[in-house]
Amino acid sequence: MTLRGRIAVVGAGFAGSVAAWRLAEAGLEPVLFDRLPEPGSEAACGGVMLRSLGEHLGMGEVASQPVDTVHILGGRRPRTLRFRRPVFVSFDRGALDRDLALRAVAGGADLRPGCRVTDWHPTTGELGWTEDGRMHRERFRAIVFADGPRTLAAAGGLGVDPGSPEGGAMYRELRIPEGDRSWISFSFTMAADDPGYYWVFPKGGRLQVGVGRLHGRRRTPLRTLLDRFIAGDPRLATLPVAGSRGGIIPFRPARTFGSVNAMVVGDAAGLVNPLTGGGLVYAAASGEMAAAALVWAERRGEDGAAAALRYADRLERSVHMAWLRVLQVPFTSQHRRVASGRPTLYRPLCLLYAMILPRLTPLADAITLRGPRGGNP
Numbered sequence: 001m002t003l004r005g006r007i008a009v010v011g012a013g014f015a016g017s018v019a020a021w022r023l024a025e026a027g028l029e030p031v032l033f034d035r036l037p038e039p040g041s042e043a044a045c046g047g048v049m050l051r052s053l054g055e056h057l058g059m060g061e062v063a064s065q066p067v068d069t070v071h072i073l074g075g076r077r078p079r080t081l082r083f084r085r086p087v088f089v090s091f092d093r094g095a096l097d098r099d100l101a102l103r104a105v106a107g108g109a110d111l112r113p114g115c116r117v118t119d120w121h122p123t124t125g126e127l128g129w130t131e132d133g134r135m136h137r138e139r140f141r142a143i144v145f146a147d148g149p150r151t152l153a154a155a156g157g158l159g160v161d162p163g164s165p166e167g168g169a170m171y172r173e174l175r176i177p178e179g180d181r182s183w184i185s186f187s188f189t190m191a192a193d194d195p196g197y198y199w200v201f202p203k204g205g206r207l208q209v210g211v212g213r214l215h216g217r218r219r220t221p222l223r224t225l226l227d228r229f230i231a232g233d234p235r236l237a238t239l240p241v242a243g244s245r246g247g248i249i250p251f252r253p254a255r256t257f258g259s260v261n262a263m264v265v266g267d268a269a270g271l272v273n274p275l276t277g278g279g280l281v282y283a284a285a286s287g288e289m290a291a292a293a294l295v296w297a298e299r300r301g302e303d304g305a306a307a308a309l310r311y312a313d314r315l316e317r318s319v320h321m322a323w324l325r326v327l328q329v330p331f332t333s334q335h336r337r338v339a340s341g342r343p344t345l346y347r348p349l350c351l352l353y354a355m356i357l358p359r360l361t362p363l364a365d366a367i368t369l370r371g372p373r374g375g376n377p
Ligand SMILES: Cc1cc2nc3c(=O)[nH]c(=O)nc-3n(C[C@H](O)[C@H](O)[C@H](O)COP(=O)(O)OP(=O)(O)OC[C@H]3O[C@@H](n4cnc5c(N)ncnc54)[C@H](O)[C@@H]3O)c2cc1C
Pocket: 010, 011, 012, 013, 014, 015, 016, 033, 034, 035, 036, 039, 040, 043, 044, 045, 046, 047, 048, 049, 115, 116, 117, 118, 146, 147, 148, 149, 152, 168, 169, 170, 171, 245, 246, 247, 248, 249, 265, 266, 267, 268, 271, 272, 277, 278, 279, 280, 281, 283
């Protein structure tokens, strides 16, 4: 191998497993670390993604429930959009992450579940991690950080800026009869007192009810908003709760995506749509771009640092980043309003977004994944 030493991928979530899978496909056999004993077992996710992303990744079996109706309940009058060809699919996120990690393993990746990476030394390229209660340390040729918004890559000035705005999302799963699709397929409504949105959609025998919100001024806790929303709908209020989960959402892309021997992908790079909180398409795209840059470097005899710079450059020039930068404009203006306690235009903006995007299937497809896998990055 020209890239002497091993390649590490930190985090077997969506972004990390896609990167490891593509690296393994190209014969680079990365080490894929995850702190969890089973990848995906704690993934907090609404579980909706662009259908074209599922198709691109060949996830037909896991991502099989099409979202054919969107009810938009905010604004003056409710609207219902029906799609002849569904743009979104709903899926079980845990199953998806596991499937991707197993593909990486089948290609030759060394999956290390239950290994928590503890530190990275940018000057030496070393990673430290704990496994079976023991501390390990190794110098990797290249490292892909896919460890979410609290990335360890921050030690080297990479990834989400710890001071940048972030939001949160939370959901409860309520039990419904298996296969019951009589519930609204996807409900999009705006919180009245906090800028954000709610979603309601069925998944097998569960109905997921969630709330996502731009923080800024944390007025009402997410849990309270969610409880109020559920209590306010007599159909939801009586359903037994099967579980609940939540997480933070980074709203601003990182300033630096790659340097020394490391690169950041997915939430670690702050690649999330700031209006919807959706990050899966960017997680997959950045994971593929990082893998492609490493494969390119390997073929040309370049080192991990060259791959990191090439990845950062490719990501900056990608259609995904262009789209995220466009979305930063309304987001930043609204965030300032939230921070200063002024009323926001978030609600009409999200309504507009929710109504326009699904109708523009070609645009949705264009911001999904395009281009070569593993070739010229
Ligand atoms: C409640 C909620 C709902 C959401 N719903 C949607 C949705 O419907 N559609 C959508 O597109 N996006 C959604 N998002 C956003 C989406 O989930 C994220 O953008 C996506 O998960 C990012 O993937 P990732 O692989 O970068 O990070 P993650 O999925 O967070 O994966 C990070 C992985 O790294 C591992 N890890 C972390 N630290 C370490 C460490 N030190 N050592 C080893 N391993 C480590 C973790 O265990 C985890 O497996 C939602 C987010 C939230 C919070």
